[in-house]
Amino acid sequence: MSYIPGFANHIATEAVAGALPEGRNSPQRPAFGLYAEQFSGTAFTAPRHENRRSWLYRIRPSAAHGPYRPYGGAALFAPGTVDEPLPPNRLRWDPLAMPAAPTDLIDGMATMLANRDPADLEGVAVHIYRANVDMERRCFVDADGELLFIPQQGRLTLLTELGRIDIAPGQVALVPRGVRFRALLPDGAARGYVAENHGSLFRLPELGPIGANGLANPRDFETPVAWFEDEEGEWELVQKYLGALWTVTLDHSPLDVVAWHGNLAPWRYDLARFNTIGTISFDHPDPSIFTMLTSPSDVPGRANADFVLFPQRWMVAEDTFRPPWFHRNVMSEAMGLIQGAYDAKAEGFAPGGLSLHNLMAGHGPDLASWEGASTADLAPHRIDGTMAFMVESCWPYRPTRFALDCAERQADYDAAWGGFPKARLPR
Ligand SMILES: O=C(O)Cc1cc(O)ccc1O
Numbered sequence: 001m002s003y004i005p006g007f008a009n010h011i012a013t014e015a016v017a018g019a020l021p022e023g024r025n026s027p028q029r030p031a032f033g034l035y036a037e038q039f040s041g042t043a044f045t046a047p048r049h050e051n052r053r054s055w056l057y058r059i060r061p062s063a064a065h066g067p068y069r070p071y072g073g074a075a076l077f078a079p080g081t082v083d084e085p086l087p088p089n090r091l092r093w094d095p096l097a098m099p100a101a102p103t104d105l106i107d108g109m110a111t112m113l114a115n116r117d118p119a120d121l122e123g124v125a126v127h128i129y130r131a132n133v134d135m136e137r138r139c140f141v142d143a144d145g146e147l148l149f150i151p152q153q154g155r156l157t158l159l160t161e162l163g164r165i166d167i168a169p170g171q172v173a174l175v176p177r178g179v180r181f182r183a184l185l186p187d188g189a190a191r192g193y194v195a196e197n198h199g200s201l202f203r204l205p206e207l208g209p210i211g212a213n214g215l216a217n218p219r220d221f222e223t224p225v226a227w228f229e230d231e232e233g234e235w236e237l238v239q240k241y242l243g244a245l246w247t248v249t250l251d252h253s254p255l256d257v258v259a260w261h262g263n264l265a266p267w268r269y270d271l272a273r274f275n276t277i278g279t280i281s282f283d284h285p286d287p288s289i290f291t292m293l294t295s296p297s298d299v300p301g302r303a304n305a306d307f308v309l310f311p312q313r314w315m316v317a318e319d320t321f322r323p324p325w326f327h328r329n330v331m332s333e334a335m336g337l338i339q340g341a342y343d344a345k346a347e348g349f350a351p352g353g354l355s356l357h358n359l360m361a362g363h364g365p366d367l368a369s370w371e372g373a374s375t376a377d378l379a380p381h382r383i384d385g386t387m388a389f390m391v392e393s394c395w396p397y398r399p400t401r402f403a404l405d406c407a408e409r410q411a412d413y414d415a416a417w418g419g420f421p422k423a424r425l426p427r
Pocket residue numbers: 284285286287323324325327333344357363364390
């Protein structure tokens with residue numbers, strides 16, 4: 001399976017020679033009787049540099065379906081968040097247990113945190129998936145936002161309308177809003193995170209004085225070439241729409257796009273390609289230096305969602321407390337860990353776990369990390385074998401009922417900041 005490098009480039013690809021019209025989008029009779037369909041990710045009138053759309057040439061129009069009915073499965077996926085007053089508590093979870101029964105990616109999705117209503121076209125939700133069977137004769141489509149898949153355990157194959165994406169822990173993939181797909185699990189079991197962005201599309205951040213290169217470079221994003229399946233018989237299509245799940249039965253696989261062109265398409269990215277930038281003098285920079293993707297809000301500089309990476313890297317700062325400092329922010333921080341240990345949390349934050357430090361919550365290094373980093377010899381030191389991430393949002397997150405009540409929620413997270421010695425002022 002091959003991929004085309006670049007971020008949001010205009011691509012033209014066909015799985016059958018002659019399927020893609022030349023020089024026009026909507027010929028009177030597309031080749032082979034294919035149906036031409038425009039697929040938009042932004043308003044028609046969005047500024048040119050933000051405008052994202054593709055033209056799909058498919059075996060049947062995606063309009064060919066009956067009425068959707070409420071979907072009875074995936075009880076933990078998009079159940080809504082608790083509406084009681086939200087205490088200003090920090091929250092943390094151990095990795096969620098793998099399911100005992102056969103469970104595919106969609107039924108294995110547990111929504112943990114969300115903010116805003118998908119109908120606002122703002123906000124972001126954080127889900128965790130645990131799955132052990134392939135999606136067979138079953139597809140999923142999210143009308144509520146683009147899906148950033150962050151595997152933590154086991155490979156994922158995403159068979160999407162616009163091509164096939166293979167990812168493993170250490171890689172991420174993005175499926176745009178409205179792209180139908182099904183997921184296969186080559187390792188039999190998989191766990192990971194999904195950031196669902198209801199707001200403006202994720203893009204690469206501005207680089208300012210960093211210059212023309214650095215952080216995630218556009219050439220390292222990979223978009224799959226056209227791929228399709230021509231399958232008949234009963235197929236289920238589950239849709240997430242305005243915060244609820246719906247199902248419809250089709251008489252064919254909806255993954256029937258034979259050719260497409262445009263700049264709205266899924267991609268994958270290898271996190272090892274991230275060009276991490278940090279201090280070579282003193283002080284720990286703000287975590288915005290680690291931004292891989294950003295979804296701006298309407299307020300300049302205040303992200304609807306930032307996807308931020310904390311990769312393995314060298315720490316060389318002189319006369320500096322090197323891990324993240326103590327802080328309280330107006331932004332809200334959901335964090336996950338793909339591999340290794342996170343430098344601000346010596347204890348209790350396991351790969352596959354999740355934490356939430358919401359609006360103005362005091363947080364930072366736990367006691368053990370603070371003790372270690374305050375007394376460490378400041379020779380150059382490499383933080384190895386780690387990859388943490390943050391989904392930072394200007395909208396405070398609310399947990400779901402499941403997130404609050406599940407056995408994996410740590411009852412004693414506040415203890416991470418217990419036992420700090422009092423400062424000793426001169427008498
Ligand atoms: O809270 C965290 O661990 C995330 C974080 C990391 C960092 O390097 C600086 C600030 C920050 O919020």
